[in-house]
Amino acid sequence: MRLRPLALLVPAALALLGSTARAEDTNAAIAAAAQAAESKVVAWRRDIHEHPELGNRETRTSALVAKELKKLGFDEVHTGIAHTGVVGILKGGKPGGVVALRADMDALPVEEKSDLPFASKVHMEYNGAQVPVMHACGHDAHTAILLGVATVLAGMRDQIPGTVSFVFQPAEEGAPEGEEGGARLMIKEGLWATAKQPTAIFGLHTWPGPAGTISYRSGPTMAAADTMKIVVKGKQTHGSQPWGGVDPIVVAAQIVQALQLIPSRQLDITKAPSVVTIGSIHGGVRHNIIPDSVEMTGTVRNFDEGIRKDMLARITRTATSIAAASGAEATVTIDSYGGGVTYNDPALVTQMEPALRAAAGDKLLNSPLIMASEDFSEYQQDIPGLFFFLGGNKEGVGPGQAAANHSPLYFVNEAALVPGVRTLATLAVDYLQQKAPK
Numbered sequence: 001m002r003l004r005p006l007a008l009l010v011p012a013a014l015a016l017l018g019s020t021a022r023a024e025d026t027n028a029a030i031a032a033a034a035q036a037a038e039s040k041v042v043a044w045r046r047d048i049h050e051h052p053e054l055g056n057r058e059t060r061t062s063a064l065v066a067k068e069l070k071k072l073g074f075d076e077v078h079t080g081i082a083h084t085g086v087v088g089i090l091k092g093g094k095p096g097g098v099v100a101l102r103a104d105m106d107a108l109p110v111e112e113k114s115d116l117p118f119a120s121k122v123h124m125e126y127n128g129a130q131v132p133v134m135h136a137c138g139h140d141a142h143t144a145i146l147l148g149v150a151t152v153l154a155g156m157r158d159q160i161p162g163t164v165s166f167v168f169q170p171a172e173e174g175a176p177e178g179e180e181g182g183a184r185l186m187i188k189e190g191l192w193a194t195a196k197q198p199t200a201i202f203g204l205h206t207w208p209g210p211a212g213t214i215s216y217r218s219g220p221t222m223a224a225a226d227t228m229k230i231v232v233k234g235k236q237t238h239g240s241q242p243w244g245g246v247d248p249i250v251v252a253a254q255i256v257q258a259l260q261l262i263p264s265r266q267l268d269i270t271k272a273p274s275v276v277t278i279g280s281i282h283g284g285v286r287h288n289i290i291p292d293s294v295e296m297t298g299t300v301r302n303f304d305e306g307i308r309k310d311m312l313a314r315i316t317r318t319a320t321s322i323a324a325a326s327g328a329e330a331t332v333t334i335d336s337y338g339g340g341v342t343y344n345d346p347a348l349v350t351q352m353e354p355a356l357r358a359a360a361g362d363k364l365l366n367s368p369l370i371m372a373s374e375d376f377s378e379y380q381q382d383i384p385g386l387f388f389f390l391g392g393n394k395e396g397v398g399p400g401q402a403a404a405n406h407s408p409l410y411f412v413n414e415a416a417l418v419p420g421v422r423t424l425a426t427l428a429v430d431y432l433q434q435k436a437p438k
Contacts, residue, residue, distance in 0.1 A: 023433070026159070027358045027426055033152040034421040040151060041417045044068075045144035050118040052107030052133045052140065054126055055171030056181045058084040061105045061143065065168045068147050072154040074166075078194050082185035087194050088166040090153055096162025097435035099428050100198035100383075102376065103139070103146035104172035110136040113408040127177050136410045138206030138392065141417060143168060145204070145390075148421035153428065161436035164428050165195035172375050183339065183378035192382065199435070200348055201385040202427045203376050204420055208402035209391030211413040214360035214423055215367035216388040218349040220272065222342035223301040224308050225373030226334050230255065230296045230319050232283075233329040239288035248294040249283055251328045255319050256281075256296070262314050267307060274302040274311055275371060300334075301371050303341050339377040345384035352386055355430035359423040363391075372405070386427070392416040 044064070053061055062084040069077045069088040076089035084105070111132035112120045122133045135141075150166055167186070175181030180188070192198075209215060232252045237245025256278050263274040276298065283294030300315065302308050316332040323330035357364055367389055376387050392412040393402045403409035 030425045037148045037151045041148035046118040048140040052135045055106040056083040058105045084170040086168040090164045092160025093158035094161035098163045098196045098198040100165040100201040102167040102203040103142040104169045107135045110134040137405045141412045145420040149425045152425045162432040183375040206392040207389040211415045212419040213363045213391035215365040217367040218346045220303040222370045222374045224341045226300040226336045229333045232294045236292040246327045251326045252294040272303040339375040342374045342377040348384040359426040390420045
């Protein structure tokens with residue numbers, strides 16, 4: 001074995017120690033700046049929470065975001081992408097690569113039932129009806145956190161080697177009927193040209209868990225989500241004479257039962273979990289009339305693209321075959337509004353784990369698979385991405401006790417905001433430092 005001269009080893013070791021020291025200094029500066037920005041982040045979060053807006057209608061929120069980015073002296077602020085999306089470009093003082101950070105801005109048609117002094121009392125039109133609106137999934141916190149990251153990084157831009165693209169996205173929860181929206185529309189409208197084509201993207205989501213904890217996993221993380229609509233066409237007749245027609249209600253009931261056998265009996269459950277849920281059934285107007293048709297809607301979730309395609313084909317085949325066997329007709333419509341599997345690139349995860357540990361310390365946890373979906377997956381079709389979860393429980397609320405996302409009682413502990421800012425900012429700077437010219 002050939003030994004390198006000590007004269008060569010010592011400078012290399014000193015350089016490594018110096019690099020480590022610089023990284024620690026940078027992380028400490030980010031942590032201090034995130035803490036200093038806390039009052040602003042809390043104020044933004046409360047303002048956005050009190051004034052929620054539905055997907056593709058986030059006009060007030062996007063105006064607030066654009067205003068704050070301009071105040072921070074961003075090099076570019078682009079508005080009106082995918083209806084109400086905002087992209088801010090912050091160029092560092094040193095040459096380097098490009099990284100993107102994303103937050104979603106839209107609220108949900110949910111009536112808030114919290115006792116917060118800034119609870120929402122807003123109503124908006126949703127698919128033709130007036131509905132109460134609430135930030136029941138933490139997007140108010142996501143937007144405020146990313147504004148906090150913008151504040152931190154704008155204050156240290158001279159030390160940043162490269163460019164950070166801030167993506168404030170509308171309609172993550174889905175666009176109104178008849179409209180496009182969300183990540184897919186941002187990409188379609190040229191996001192990566194506007195955002196300077198990053199080589200990685202990071203994002204977070206508030207989630208039930210101890211406040212300030214950071215949870216992540218490598219590979220499949222959140223499920224692909226497809227909506228399905230099944231219309232069963234029978235033949236209307238008197239309820240006392242079912243033989244005189246074709247009962248679509250009975251056929252629909254058979255289809256519902258059979259769909260549950262697809263994940264439990266037809267798919268290899270050792271590869272990845274899958275779920276089929278029928279969430280609504282509508283048919284008939286009177287107790288003694290067998291209706292002409294029944295409409296069902298539902299969701300399909302899984303973590304593997306191959307299984308996903310196979311499962312959707314089986315759903316269509318099952319529904320149409322059962323209907324045909326009874327003399328009815330079934331049409332199946334599939335819409336992949338929620339995007340594909342949220343997949344954390346394993347190489348990127350390995351690369352960024354030291355930065356996650358530096359930001360989260362002993363509050364860094366492993367995440368289980370999450371059956372909910374995220375259209376952050378749309379960005380990951382183009383570039384490697386890392387999506388993680390930020391715990392936001394009230395003090396004293398243990399595992400399984402917190403209100404779930406989309407609940408009228410959903411709660412985000414504001415003690416989690418600074419850890420969110422610190423983690424996203426640390427990831428962005430650390431990534432760019434690793435990519436900087438040597």
